[in-house]
Amino acid sequence: MAFSKPDSGTKARRTAGTRLQPELRPGRGATANPTGRFEQAFREDFDDGWGTPAANIADEPIDDDAVLVRRPMLTPARTSVSREAARTLITYNTSPDIGFDRSINPYRGCEHGCIYCFARPNHAYVGLSPGLDFETKLFAKSGAVAALEQDLSRPTYMPRTVALGTATDPYQPIEREHRLTRGVLEVLARFHHPVGIVTKSSLVLRDRDILSAMAADGLVKVAISLTTLDAELARRMEPRAPHPQKRLAAIRGLSEAGIPVMVIMAPIIPSINDHEIEAVLEAARKAGAIEANYVLLRLPHELDGLVSDWFAEHYPGRRNHVFSLLGQARGGRSYDCQWGTRMIGEGPYADLIRLRFRLAKTRLDYAQQPFRQRVDLFRRPEKPGDQLNLL
Template sequence: MAPVRTSVTREAARRLITYNTSPDIGFDRSINPYRGCEHGCVYCFARPNYAYVGLSPGLDFETRLFAKSDAAAVLEWDLSRPGYEPRTIALGTATDPYQPIEREHRLTRDVLEVLARFRHPVGIVTKSGLVLRDRDILSALAEENLVKVAISVTTLDPDLARRLEPRAPHPQKRLAAIRGLAEAGVPVMVIVAPIIPSLNDHEIEAILKAAREAGASEANYVLLRLPHELDGLVEDWFAEHYPGRRDHVFSLLGQARGGKSYNSAWGTRLIGEGPYADLIRRRFRLAKTRLGYPEERLRQRTDLFRRPERPGDQLCLL
């Protein structure tokens, strides 16, 4: 079978910052320089977004990508608005800001350069070692407590990683990214995500240990989420790769999701509830304590925010 080609369409963005009111996450605004993600992670909760615009949450999400080519200019406009009040911006919440096309388009670096000029706090979520390319910006931001990077590690098993995340970096490269960032003075969180019942849940302690040894100072997790079309995509994936486990996995997931494969209720949609979810929660907490992960999370500063002067600004005041 011939390899599937990836296409990238440049698009203009009216606004770059997206706001949310969810009580489940620690930020109220985010930026995604790209739509779609070349990593091809079968479980990605952002896949159903493609159905809203008439594209496939399956193959299209992985191969028909969109780059917000004016991201830096639009962000600068957003941050320069008179009424703007700074809070941490999450970079890469729906699609990976360091997916392979970032090497060519460099939109994530452009965004970081703008945030650095404004001294604006940012949190980054990625699977990619490409984040190390931007250590110069990230370490400068870290000196003023303006950045934290979260590296997602789903499994340490390269065969399982290749099946789940076919074009994402090898697990060891993610651990190397944690190590490289930590050595540069950049705070790093490891995210064990998603935890998939009876598939990678036995690796929780091993992932936390490997990440801690690499320099991670925080840890979090997410239980597998299957909104909308994602339910069927993951069922098909199990039928192809692990047919004997499918029923058991979905049975355990249902125990943590109120009898369904997904429950969108705030407070439980990320970690589930019930005996299985409680067991995961206890294991995670005990492992963090044993490995010496700090209880308190690092919070980025907002009081350093400034709007850089631009040509013509003084004339506008006269």
């Protein structure tokens, strides 16, 4: 392994990364593991000829224009979970184009491995790669329940709906063991605090007991991310997320328990799943979803190179066409972070998607206005030694 200082070509090389051999990433979404954008050096693996059996060496290009290099075949990446101390759990934002000003993420990184996940670049903040590291090197926020109780107990705290699972899926596979999401929901239920959950996992059905009780008071809404009905496409895009039919079953199970459900088609990817808009909305409506929304593919920071590399492996003939359509909706760039348009884009292609989505929602009788959770029921549970209220 060699360490190099940045040079004029570093940014492109970091973004594209060195494509990893498929046997090193079974069941993973990322095809590469580029160095994070904040690192002062990037790494390249190379074989120095000492003790590496010829059978364990493979020829592989660094990128589409580079010569072949000799790379040793390493051990397949496994999921690891580290503890991250949480002194506070609620994160605030001032973004004018999203419907919440606070969020909770019990985990950092996500094993679902969705190649398109806009949160991948966040892993660079802890010195890790937004590529394979994002889905294999995970962090569980220890003390999350105590930290949330402390946040909500502050006398100055003013309740508003908190979004649970904005940068990582709160019901990813490690939740089965760590149960941080359930702990968070138990706290929110005790405080009668409104919450909106975003997930693509059927594991959310495990917590129907808490969610149905909160729904009876108008405190919860669950958004299920359903990007496609095509199982093969889902396996390639989001390899460790539940099957599309499992997500439809989750919508049905939550709806039958009296829990309001929104379906989110996020992201819509030109030439990949945009033809499924009407079919996805119809299937979700039949399962019980009452609201629907979408997001056009977003490619901030390293995600541009990661998604491009994924296309080169899975759909090489479509990559240029997809990025051309994205450019038409993003002012000639693959991504535009401008408020108000970053989620849906603008221009003829973006307008067409918007129109199709609106017409399908109307035809299928989706709600035109979002369900708003109640905030007036919030109360801090009394603790031993608390002074009694006069009123």
